[in-house]
Amino acid sequence: MFSSSVKELLQLVWQHHQSRHMTLRALLVELRLQRLFQELQLVLATHSLMLVLALQRYPLLPQQQTQQQMQQQLQQMQQQKQLMQQMQQLMQLTLQQRQQM
Incomplete structure (x- = not known):
């Protein structure tokens, strides 16, 4: 009975560890995605600004x-x-x- 309880306890600890590991991995992926999204926003903002400046300098003719x-x-x-x-x-x-x- 003792070994069965220890076995169950070990399984629960392992499952908890696995779920925490997956949670940490999911958090890392989410952080990477957020960083990439911020970089993309920065690139888009930079290109938009460059386009506005270019249009001010070289206006398109109607x-x-x-x-x-x-x-x-x-x-x-x-x-x-x-x-x-x-x-x-x-x-x-x-x-x-x-x-x-």
Whole structure:
């Protein structure tokens, strides 16, 4: 009977030890997860701040302004093309006049 009680007692101690060990392990895992989460929050905050600073330094153009700029560039290119064509016509006329002389 004594050995049976000791055996039960040892089993209870072992189970308690196992449960404490698992509890400690779970606590360590939880602490690691909390630390990783804090590091992730820090990284996200840093990147957000960098993005805000970058946008302040190099503001994005609204879509409408960008479209207007593209239209202006296209108009300038068309005007340059027309000017080149006019210059070619003028040169041709000049050559024709010289040939007629």
